[in-house]
Amino acid sequence: MTKLCVILGDQLSLNTESLQQIDKSQDYVLMAEVKSEATYVKHHKKKVAFVFSAMRHFAQELKENDYRIDYTAYSDSNNKGSLFEQVKAFCEQHPIDEIVIAHAGEYRLQQDIDSWQGKLNIEVTVCRDNRFVAEQSFFDEWANGRKQLRMEYFYREMRRNHNYLMEGKEPAGGKWNYDSQNREKPPKDLDVPEPTKFTPDDITNEVLELVAKEFDDHFGDLNDFHYAVNRTQALKVLDEFIEQRLEHFGQYQDAMIQDEPWMYHSHISFYINVGMLSAQECMDAAEQAYVSGQAPLNSVEGFIRQILGWREYVKGFYWHLMPDYKEKNYLNATRDLPELFWGSDTKMNCLKQCVKETKENAYAHHIQRLMILGNFALLAGLDPEQVNEWYLIVYADAYEWVELPNVSGMILFTDGGLLASKPYAASGSYINKMSNYCQHCEYSVKEKTGHQACPFNYLYWDFLIRHRDTLQKNPRMGMIYRTLEKMDGKKIDHMLDDAASFFERLSKNEEV
Ligand SMILES: Cc1cc2nc3c(=O)[nH]c(=O)nc-3n(C[C@H](O)[C@H](O)[C@H](O)COP(=O)(O)OP(=O)(O)OC[C@H]3O[C@@H](n4cnc5c(N)ncnc54)[C@H](O)[C@@H]3O)c2cc1C
Ligand code: SF4
Numbered sequence: 063m064t065k066l067c068v069i070l071g072d073q074l075s076l077n078t079e080s081l082q083q084i085d086k087s088q089d090y091v092l093m094a095e096v097k098s099e100a101t102y103v104k105h106h107k108k109k110v111a112f113v114f115s116a117m118r119h120f121a122q123e124l125k126e127n128d129y130r131i132d133y134t135a136y137s138d139s140n141n142k143g144s145l146f147e148q149v150k151a152f153c154e155q156h157p158i159d160e161i162v163i164a165h166a167g168e169y170r171l172q173q174d175i176d177s178w179q180g181k182l183n184i185e186v187t188v189c190r191d192n193r194f195v196a197e198q199s200f201f202d203e204w205a206n207g208r209k210q211l212r213m214e215y216f217y218r219e220m221r222r223n224h225n226y227l228m229e230g231k232e233p234a235g236g237k238w239n240y241d242s243q244n245r246e247k248p249p250k251d252l253d254v255p256e257p258t259k260f261t262p263d264d265i266t267n268e269v270l271e272l273v274a275k276e277f278d279d280h281f282g283d284l285n286d287f288h289y290a291v292n293r294t295q296a297l298k299v300l301d302e303f304i305e306q307r308l309e310h311f312g313q314y315q316d317a318m319i320q321d322e323p324w325m326y327h328s329h330i331s332f333y334i335n336v337g338m339l340s341a342q343e344c345m346d347a348a349e350q351a352y353v354s355g356q357a358p359l360n361s362v363e364g365f366i367r368q369i370l371g372w373r374e375y376v377k378g379f380y381w382h383l384m385p386d387y388k389e390k391n392y393l394n395a396t397r398d399l400p401e402l403f404w405g406s407d408t409k410m411n412c413l414k415q416c417v418k419e420t421k422e423n424a425y426a427h428h429i430q431r432l433m434i435l436g437n438f439a440l441l442a443g444l445d446p447e448q449v450n451e452w453y454l455i456v457y458a459d460a461y462e463w464v465e466l467p468n469v470s471g472m473i474l475f476t477d478g479g480l481l482a483s484k485p486y487a488a489s490g491s492y493i494n495k496m497s498n499y500c501q502h503c504e505y506s507v508k509e510k511t512g513h514q515a516c517p518f519n520y521l522y523w524d525f526l527i528r529h530r531d532t533l534q535k536n537p538r539m540g541m542i543y544r545t546l547e548k549m550d551g552k553k554i555d556h557m558l559d560d561a562a563s564f565f566e567r568l569s570k571n572e573e574v
Contacts, residue, residue: 201378
């Protein structure tokens with residue numbers, strides 16, 4: 063009985079469940095850099111480089127651990143272009159009785175894998191995806207029968223069940239959530255530590271050359287590639303985060319500073335999403351920092367909530383609601399994604415900075431993704447399909463299980479309130495409060511109308527007016543609609559005119 067274990071590009075851990083199912087003295091492991099996965103959307107060049115380099119380093123680790131590995135590089139003459147064809151060709155040349163593979167992260171790919179057994183006439187065993195703390199069945203049971211799926215309640219159950227930051231049956235410090243302490247405006251002289259960087263080794267340099275040649279038409283810059291590409295390096299990123307950034311993570315979690323793309327965030331999403339780091343070890347390290355007095359509770363709770371709460375929740379949410387979830391469009395948004403998302407000129411400094419940093423780093427931190435880029439996509443009524451594709455392309459940590467709920471549910475409100483209790487819509491004053499972008503902008507954040515006015519200001523009211531019938535009934539929107547009722551009619555007309563003229567210029571891809 064010979065088995066073939068197929069390892070996907072985001073399953074780069076010796077603890078992957080499928081590897082536990084094989085006998086390394088006689089079974090095989092297959093990995094392949096296939097075109098179908100690298101190009102189903104035109105992923106950022108740095109994302110392709112990161113995944114290929116991480117795969118090659120992991121294949122090396124498997125060899126060092128005596129696994130019999132069949133690795134097909136992108137330019138190898140025997141590369142068949144798709145995972146299925148690669149597996150099929152291998153099975154034609156070797157007597158394989160069973161294929162084992164850990165459950166894919168993305169629905170699209172799992173659908174494909176589910177068809178292999180019928181097409182190959184070989185048993186295919188799909189094992190648990192152990193990159194997550196909770197089983198999918200736990201989420202499904204929690205979600206069944208609920209009209210709204212609020213992360214906060216899911217998170218509390220996860221804290222209790224997995225015993226993170228608990229004092230007996232009570233949450234550490236007496237509260238589940240310290241978010242109110244995590245919204246500080248960044249001070250002028252903040253000295254943000256440099257992110258952990260690595261010089262590319264021979265393997266990475268070879269991959270960078272390949273990507274420059276073969277993926278030239280993909281979005282993004284390739285220069286200054288400094289990500290971790292193996293577990294040792296990823297652990298260093300985690301260690302340095304705990305030592306240098308975690309203390310202030312909570313305090314500046316929502317803060318944005320011009321030319322400071324990395325802030326006090328952990329930068330571990332690339333690694334945790336490909337299995338190089340486990341969710342548990344990241345949370346254990348943070349909890350230990352709290353216990354030893356190295357980091358305050360608001361930071362540690364905030365960090366653990368992102369992983370045990372949000373990350374686990376969006377994965378469960380995705381698999382609970384796919385494939386229908388992808389089709390939702392509650393606000394009937396249809397506007398095409400404007401060119402400025404790909405880096406064309408804009409006078410809106412906050413957007414310009416976030417797109418520029420995204421292009422350079424294949425990274426933007428949460429508030430940039432949510433309250434600048436996402437907020438704009440929501441207010442402008444951009445087509446969910448195009449917005450989802452953009453987010454899937456541009457970030458090196460983007461996989462549909464995490465990207466889709468964040469984009470459709472959190473920023474675009476396409477599900478009408480299943481994930482978020484209200485749309486995350488904000489005017490320029492929020493951006494001005496949480497960043498210094500407005501100080502470097504051609505627009506004036508204080509002005510509400512006229513050609514100098516910050517577009518976020520009139521687009522915000524235009525959005526609320528456009529969706530009054532749908533959103534007014536939302537209890538969390540009541541106060542804002544009461545403010546609108548009291549507004550001067552002429553001012554409203556002026557804002558609507560400004561918004562119409564803005565949209566006209568946007569649709570012609572003129573500079574806005
Ligand atoms: C519109 C939008 C799109 C997003 N797309 C992605 C994506 O494609 N891939 C991705 O990993 N994250 C995505 N996120 C979540 C979040 O922005 C990133 O996880 C985070 O910015 C990664 O940087 P970090 O590792 O420095 O995170 P930190 O701020 O240091 O947070 C620590 C970890 O918590 C987890 N996390 C934090 N927020 C979320 C969240 N909302 N959902 C799931 N996990 C979370 C991540 O694993 C992250 O590494 C998106 C958020 C928004 C608003
Ligand atoms: S003024 Fe408006 S457009 Fe300019 S940076 Fe501030 S919020 Fe962005």
